Amino acid sequence: MIGKAIEKTPRKFPLRITLVVPFVLQIVIAVGLIGYLSLRNGQRSVDNLANQLNSEIGKRIEQGVLNYLEEPHHLIDATYSAIQSSNLNPQDFEALGRYLWQIVHQQRLIDYFYYGNEQGEFIGVEQMEDGTVQLKIRTEASAPNRKTYLLNEQVQPQKLLKLLKYDPRPRPWYEAAKATGKSTWSKIYASFSRHNNSLEISPVKPVYDSNGKLLGVLSINMRLVLISDFLKDLYISPNGQTFIIERSGDLIASSTVSQPFKIVVKGDNKEIERLPAIKSSNAIVQGITQSLQNQFGGFNNINKRQNLKLFVHGERYYIEVVPIRDGRGIDWLAVVIVPENDFMAQINTNTQNTILLCLAALAVAIALGIYTSRWITHPILRVSQASNELAQGNLNQQIAPSPIIEIDTLADSFNGMAGQLKNSFESLEAKNEELRIAEENYRSIFENALEGIFQSSPEGRFINVNPTLAKIYGYNSPAEMIESITNISEQLYVDREKRTEFKELLKTQGTAKNFEYRSYCKDSSIIWTQIDARAVKNSQGKVLYYEGIVQNISDRKRREDELRRQLEELKIEIDHKKREKEVAMLTQSSYFQEVQQEMADVNLDEFWS
Structure with a gap:
């Protein structure tokens, strides 16, 4: 028995060696790793800094270029709106010339704004680098030549500068707009019209009449040197x-x-x-x-x-x-x-300084470690073990008090954190369950609603639709409808101006109530729909998407039309009976009877002789 007891006795080491050697060894390894990782982290810092810098510069370039390219399209769209609203007549070149002059004169980045039509006519206003403004115009009277005039301050032609054969219709900018049928860009081209040769690109937009016939094309020259x-x-x-x-x-x-x-x-x-x-x-x-x-x-x-x-x-x-x-x-x-x-260069210097500091810290740490290791090793080990257990999901962790004040404070903080973490996990699980139930309820309401429900982007694409909305428009599923309709204004609205009116209501009022319009279905049939919608915005006031409810009111519209027809017929019938009553009253009057008697007593042969 004594032999067995001796065999089970573990080997014993001096306390100093047991505590100091592992501690010092850890410090040596830590300092070595710090020196190595310092170099690695320096490289990573460079990578992160460079990547962040590149990403930020890339975003600024993208935003800056898009802002520069967006401005001329806004001007063209405003001009197009003025033409569509009949505030600007594209056939009145005198008024159009004054309008183009105002744009070129007021806009810092716009030098040349022009318009060409299907008859080969052309008018453009260009501000030169010396500050003078030129009018370039080709009419049926001047064809096939385009005249270039120097404009005075009253926007009147002052002097003929150039006479050149010119037809806008075969020009790339005109053909690009005509081919796409919507706002687009010309190819990049060379320009020799200014003192400095440059590359330019033109935003273009076709102009149509109310019947969809092409009238002409609006365009602006944009200098890429900017x-x-x-x-x-x-x-x-x-x-x-x-x-x-x-x-x-x-x-x-x-x-x-x-x-x-x-x-x-x-x-x-x-x-x-x-x-x-x-x-x-x-x-x-x-x-x-x-x-x-x-x-x-x-x-x-x-x-x-x-x-x-x-x-x-x-x-x-x-x-x-x-x-x-x-x-x-x-x-x-x-x-x-x-x-x-x-x-x-700076990173390499920092790395050298870091290595020197690590070596100095190593020497100091070894000296202090010999003295303090036995006081802190055990309580820190308890904290480490409890932390690992906590990380593994065992939240029932408590650390015993320590004679070292700081370690004891850490233990109290850890115990409090473990309790809070346990409560937080329990609360989070309860909230997740509530959210799951709420989401299922919302999804059930959305999927089974009797009205059509949608979310769409301001650009004209559906983000989300429910089965009822897809059914209203004749689609087999919401997915088919979302994939098929890429431009709500063109594919759903029979009267496109109603789409503009709808968006304007959302822009000015934030909501659209009982808004009625005619819509195309999948099979190209037309139905009447009524929409109640609102614009959903972020904290900065930017519109994120539209959402609302759609109803098919075609039956109601037919009943209203039938009711109006019946009212018209009833009105005609009432007017007819009223006239019969008036005739009866007239024939029954004493005056009519006397006249009738007198007519009966008249001898017609004597009367005519």
């Missing part, structure tokens, strides 16, 4: 740069390439040729473009934001590629470039 100026004003890093390209790879704008095109002289004529980014004189732009093309197999395959780190010409670069799309035909790529060396 986008380059915007890119140059952005500070990225000491050697950072950015550029924008088309999907073809041709340069549009750049913060470093002063002229994203080249001029080719052919005889007495000069032409502007687009410059592919891969052939740019800037070696970094050229190398990054080549790497992107190799990695993605073509720029058309980049459909979302890309955050990359590329090795080009012996140096690492942080790259952010941002697709820029406006929904009207613009599909560009913005590329932000930040060299790694712009950040690493």
Whole structure:
């Protein structure tokens, strides 16, 4: 028995060795890891900082370019609305010229606003770089020539400057609007009309009459050099740069390439040729473009934001590629470039300082660790074990009091936190169950409602519809309806102006009550519907979506029409009976009887002789 007891006795070590050696060993390992991780974290910090910087610059570029491209479309839309509301007659070139002059004169970024029609007529107002304003006009009387006049301050032609053969109809900007039938963009083209040769692009919009016949096209010239100026004003890093390209790879704008095109002289004529980014004189732009093309197999395959780190010409670069799309035909790529060396110099210095501090801390920690390890090891181990149990889901954790005040305070805090965490989990589970039940109730109401319920975007797409709404419009399921209808104004509204009226009500009042309009069904049949809707906005007042209830009121409309018809027939019948009554009263009067008697006593032969 004594032998067995001796065999079960564990080996014993001096307390100092048991407490100090593991503690010191941990400190040595920790300091070593800190030194190693310091270098790694420095690199990660650079990566995170560069990525955040690139992402922020990419967002600013995207927003800035889209804002610049959106402004001319707003002006064109306002002009189109003025024409549609008959406040502006596109055939009255005198009034149209004054209107275009006001736009060009007031807008800082708009230099050239013009309109061409199906008869080949043209009118445009252009503000030159010297501040003078020119009127360019082609009428049936001046065809096939377009006259260019210098305008005075009273917007009157002052001097004939140029006479040039010109027809707007075969022009790319006119054909682009005519082909799409809606607001879009022309292709990028060269401009020689100003003192500085430049690349330009035109927002265009076709103008139709009430019968849907094309009258003409509104357009504005936009200089892409302003986008380059915007890119140059952005500070990225000491050697950072950015550029924008088309999907073809041709340069549009750049913060470093002063002229994203080249001029080719052919005889007495000069032409502007687009410059592919891969052939740019800037070696970094050229190398990054080549790497992107190799990695993605073509720029058309980049459909979302890309955050990359590329090795080009012996140096690492942080790259952010941002697709820029406006929904009207613009599909560009913005590329932000930040060299790694712009950040690493300071990081390397910080890393060296960190390693030195770690070594100093190691020496101090070893000295202090020998003295304090035996006082703190055990209570910290209890806290660590309890924390691990808590992380594993065992919330019934309590730490015993410690003679060390700080450890005892930590134990009390931990015990309180564990109790609160347990209560929080129990409360969270109860709330999750309540939310699940509420969601099921809402979904049941939504799916089984007798009225059609919907959510739609301000741009004209359904976000969510219930089965009743799909049934009203003749669709087999909500999914089919959401997928089929991509433009509510064109596909549902028989009278498109009612859609404009509906959106205006939501914009001004926030709601639309008992709003009636005619709608197309899936089979192209027409029904009457009534809608009650509201605009749902965020805390900044921006409209997120529309939601409301739709009812099919076609039967009610037919009953109302039938009732009106019956009322008309009843009115006619009443008027007929009233006339019969008046005739009867007249024939029964004494005067009529006397006249009738006198007529009977008259000898007609004597009367006529």
